[in-house]
Amino acid sequence: MLTLRHKLTFGFSGLLALLLLVGMLCILLLNQYSSTLEKIFSENYNSVLYSQNMKDVIDAIDDQALQSIASKNSTGEINTLESQNVTLEGEKEIAGKIALAWTDFRADYLLLMGMSKSDTASARFYEERLRPKALLLKKLTQDVIDLNLSNILSTDGRVKENTKGAKQTMVLLLIAGVGTAIALILVTTRSILKPLQIITESAREIERGNLDLSLQVTSRDELGQLAEAFNAMALKLREFRRSDRAQLFRVQKTTQLALNSFPEAVAVIGLDGKIELANELATRRFQLVPGFDLLKSEHKTLWNMFQESFETLAPVHPKGYENAIQMFISGDEYFFLAQTVPILDEAKVLNGVTLVLTDVTNLRRIDESKSGMLSVVSHELKTPLTSIRMATHLLLDERIGLLNDKQLELMIAARDDAERLHRIIENLLDLSRIESGRGSIDLTGATAETLARDALAPFLSMARDQGVTLENLVTGDLPRVLVDRARIPHVFSNLISNALKHTSPGGRIKLSANWHEGDPAVQFNLENTGPEIPDEFHNKIFDRFFRVKGSSHAEGDGVGLGLAIAKDIVNAHGGRIWVNRPSPAYGAQFSFTLLTEAQS
Numbered sequence: 001m002l003t004l005r006h007k008l009t010f011g012f013s014g015l016l017a018l019l020l021l022v023g024m025l026c027i028l029l030l031n032q033y034s035s036t037l038e039k040i041f042s043e044n045y046n047s048v049l050y051s052q053n054m055k056d057v058i059d060a061i062d063d064q065a066l067q068s069i070a071s072k073n074s075t076g077e078i079n080t081l082e083s084q085n086v087t088l089e090g091e092k093e094i095a096g097k098i099a100l101a102w103t104d105f106r107a108d109y110l111l112l113m114g115m116s117k118s119d120t121a122s123a124r125f126y127e128e129r130l131r132p133k134a135l136l137l138k139k140l141t142q143d144v145i146d147l148n149l150s151n152i153l154s155t156d157g158r159v160k161e162n163t164k165g166a167k168q169t170m171v172l173l174l175i176a177g178v179g180t181a182i183a184l185i186l187v188t189t190r191s192i193l194k195p196l197q198i199i200t201e202s203a204r205e206i207e208r209g210n211l212d213l214s215l216q217v218t219s220r221d222e223l224g225q226l227a228e229a230f231n232a233m234a235l236k237l238r239e240f241r242r243s244d245r246a247q248l249f250r251v252q253k254t255t256q257l258a259l260n261s262f263p264e265a266v267a268v269i270g271l272d273g274k275i276e277l278a279n280e281l282a283t284r285r286f287q288l289v290p291g292f293d294l295l296k297s298e299h300k301t302l303w304n305m306f307q308e309s310f311e312t313l314a315p316v317h318p319k320g321y322e323n324a325i326q327m328f329i330s331g332d333e334y335f336f337l338a339q340t341v342p343i344l345d346e347a348k349v350l351n352g353v354t355l356v357l358t359d360v361t362n363l364r365r366i367d368e369s370k371s372g373m374l375s376v377v378s379h380e381l382k383t384p385l386t387s388i389r390m391a392t393h394l395l396l397d398e399r400i401g402l403l404n405d406k407q408l409e410l411m412i413a414a415r416d417d418a419e420r421l422h423r424i425i426e427n428l429l430d431l432s433r434i435e436s437g438r439g440s441i442d443l444t445g446a447t448a449e450t451l452a453r454d455a456l457a458p459f460l461s462m463a464r465d466q467g468v469t470l471e472n473l474v475t476g477d478l479p480r481v482l483v484d485r486a487r488i489p490h491v492f493s494n495l496i497s498n499a500l501k502h503t504s505p506g507g508r509i510k511l512s513a514n515w516h517e518g519d520p521a522v523q524f525n526l527e528n529t530g531p532e533i534p535d536e537f538h539n540k541i542f543d544r545f546f547r548v549k550g551s552s553h554a555e556g557d558g559v560g561l562g563l564a565i566a567k568d569i570v571n572a573h574g575g576r577i578w579v580n581r582p583s584p585a586y587g588a589q590f591s592f593t594l595l596t597e598a599q600s
Contacts, residue, residue, distance in 0.1 A: 010022075014184050025173060064589075092149055098140045110325070155195040158577075195219075195431055204500065206234060223435075229234030262335045265357035269306055271295055276352065285329065291316040299325050302338055302355060308351045309340040319571050320542050324360055335364045366577070374583055386589045389418045426437075430565055436442035441484035441572050445597045448478040448513045448522050456511060459500060473512040480597040481522050487569050494562040495526045495590050500590065502530035510586070521575055521593035527586040542567040 081286045115122035140305045161274045193219075202215055214234065259266050259279035267278040267288040280396035282288040286299070294303050301323070305316045318324070336357040343352040379421045392398060392415040396408070404413060427499050430538040452474035463470045499509045507529035533541060540546050544564040570577045577592035 014180075017181055020339065022170075022173050022177050026170055029169070030221070067380050090476050091144060094140055094143050094147070094419070098137065098144070101137050101140060103134060103390045105130070105137055108133060129150050139338065165529045169560065195224075195227065202230060202234075211240070222354060264359070266394065269340075269353045269355055271310075271350065271352060271550045273303070273306065280301075282355075285327065288355075301325060305338055305340045306355065309342045309351065313342050313344065313348070313350060315342065315583075322442060322567075322571075323363060325357070329353050330398050334361045336360065381421075385418060385422055385425065389415070389422060392418055424561065428561070441487055441569075441571070443482040443484060445480045446483050447476065447480055448524070448594075449476045449482070451483065451488065451492070452513065452524075455496060457490060458493070459496050461501060463509070466500060466503070468500060469508045470509040471508060473510060475513075478513055478515050478522055480596055481594040482599070483573065484569075485595060488573070491566040491569050491592065498562065499526060499528040499530065503528045508586075515596070519596075521595045523578070523591055523593050525589065525591045527583070530587045532582040532587040533579055535581075541579060542577065566592075574599075 038537060063549035110520070112125055112130055115125065198215060214231050217223065255277065256279070259277065260281075262279060262281070263591045265282035265286055265288070267286075268276045270276045273294050275288050275290050275294065277290060278288040286297070286302075288294075288297075296305055297303060302325075307315045318337045322503070322570065324337050327334045327336065337360045338355065338357050341354045341356070342350055343354060345351055347500075392411055395403065395411050396415060453474055456470055456472055460470060496509065503509055509528045512525045512527075513522055514525070537546075542563050544561055546564075566575050574595045575593035577590065580591055582589055
C-alpha cells in the first residue's frame with residue numbers, strides 16, 4: 001500500500017532522478033566531444049608541424065648546402081617523428097615514399113658534397129638529380145600537410161555536426177524531462193488534490209447542515225484514512241443531532257411549561273428584536289408570539305426598554321406606577337409594569353433580553369387609594385392647621401396677653417409641632433400634585449454652575465456654624481440643562497440638608513457635575529464625609545416614609561418624604577436619581593441626572 005508520503009516521495013524522486021540523468025548525460029557528451037576534438041587536433045597538428053619542418057630543412061639544404069651534419073640529424077629526426085605520428089588513411093604510404101625519397105636525396109646530396117664546387121659537373125648533377133628529388137620531397141611533405149589539413153577541416157565539420165546532434169539530443173532530453181516532470185506533477189497533484197477537494201466540499205456540506213453524506217473510500221493511504229475518519233465524524237454528528245434534537249425538544253417543552261406557570265407575562269427577545277419564546281399570558285394579553293417583531297407592538301415602552309437593556313447590558317426597571325401599561329380586557333382596566341433583564345453568558349456577551357410584565361392593577365388601585373386618602377386628609381388638615389399656626393403665632397407675640405415661662409415653653413413646642421405638621425402636609429400635597437399630573441413642570445434652560453451656586457448659597461452660614469466645609473466643583477464649561485426653576489431647588493436643598501444633618505464638624509460636603517461628549521444628560525454628584533448608606537437601603541431610601549434604621553436622625557423631624565419627592569421631581573424632568581457606593585474619602589454619595597438643553 002502506497003501511503004501519501006510514499007506517493008509524494010515517489011513523484012518528486014522521479015523528477016529528481018530525471019534531472020540528474022539529464023545532467024549526467026550532458027556532462028558525459030561534452031567530455032566525450034571535448035576529448036575527441038582535442039585528440040584529433042593534436043595528432044593532425046603534429047603531422048603538419050613535422051612536415052613543415054621537413055620542408056624547411058630541405059629548403060635549407062637545397063639553398064645553401066650547408067650544415068650537412070646538422071641537417072642530416074634534424075631531417076632524420078623529423079622523418080622518424082612523422083613516421084611515428086601516422087594517424088590518417090594514406091598517410092603511411094606517403095610517409096614511406098618520403099623515407100625512400102629522403103634516402104635517395106641524402107645519398108645524392110653526399111655525392112654532391114664530395115664534388116668540386118667549381119666543377120660544372122656538380123652543377124649539372126644538382127640540376128639533374130638533386131633538385132628533382134628535393135622537389136619530390138617537398139611535394140610529398142606538402143601532401144602530408146594537405147592530408148592533415150583536410151582531416152582537420154573534415155573533423156571540424158564532424159564536430160559541428162556532432163555538436164548539433166548533441167544539442168538536439170539535449171533539447172529532446174529536456175523536452176522529455178519537462179514533459180515527464182509535468183506528467184508526474186499532474187498525476188501526483190491529482191491523486192492528492194482530488195480527494196482533498198472532495199473532503200473539503202463535504203465539510204462545507206456539513207457546515208450547511210447536511211449530515212447525511214458519506215465519502216467513498218478508494219484507497220488505503222492517508223487520504224483514505226482521512227475519508228474514513230470523516231465518515232465516522234459525520235456518523236457521530238448524525239447521532240448527536242438526533243439526540244440533541246430530542247433533548248432540545250424536551251428542554252423547550254419544559255421551559256415552555258415553566259414559563260406558562262409564571263403569574264407574570266414573560267417573553268424572551270432575540271438580538272434582532274423578535275420574540276423567540278413567550279408564555280401563554282404574554283401571548284394572550286400582549287400578542288407576543290414567537291417571531292413577532294417587538295418594534296411593531298402598540299406598546300412602544302416595551303421596545304424602548306429592550307433597546308436600553310440591549311445598549312447598556314443592564315436591567316431596566318420601571319420608575320413607578322406612573323409607568324404602568326394600561327390595558328382594557330373584557331371591559332375591565334388593568335395595569336402592567338414592564339421590566340427587561342439582559343441574558344449574558346460567562347463572557348458577558350449578550351444573547352437576548354427577558355421581558356417580564358407584572359400585573360399591578362390591585363397594587364396601583366391601593367396606591368391610588370392611599371394617595372387619594374392622603375391628599376384628602378392633607379387638604380382637610382390644612383385649614384385647621386392654619387388656624388392653629390396662626391393662634392400659636394398670636395399667643396407667642398404676647399399681644400393678647402403675657403405668658404408665664406411654662407406657658408411659653410408649651411406654646412413654643414406647639415408651634416414647632418404645628419410647623420413640622422405643616423411641612424408634612426405640604427410635602428404630601430406636592431406628591432399628590434406630581435402623581436396626578438396637576439403639578440406639571442415648566443422646563444427652561446439653565447447653567448449647571450448657576451444651579452449649584454444657588455443651591456449651596458442658603459446653606460453657607462449653617463455649614464459654617466456646624467464647622468462643615470462646602471465645596472462647589474461645578475464648572476461653567478458644562479452644557480445648559482432643562483429644569484423647572486420652581487421645583488429643582490427642592491432636589492438640591494433636600495440632598496444638601498440631609499448631608500449637613502449627617503456630617504460631623506470638620507467634615508466636608510462636595511457638589512460636582514460631569515458630562516461627556518454625546519451624553520444626553522449632565523450628572524450631578526453630592527458627597528459627604530458622614531456615614532455611608534448600607535447597600536440594602538439604596539433602593540428603599542427613595543420610598544415614602546422610609547428612614548434608615550440606626551440613623552442618628554431617624555427619630556428627628558424627618559418623616560421620609562424628602563427623597564421621595566426629590567425622586568418624583570427628577571423623574572418628571574426625564575432624569576434619574578440613585579445612591580452610589582462610597583469612595584474611600586467619602587460616605588454617602590447621591591447622584592442624579594438632568595437632560596441637556598440640546599435634548600429639547
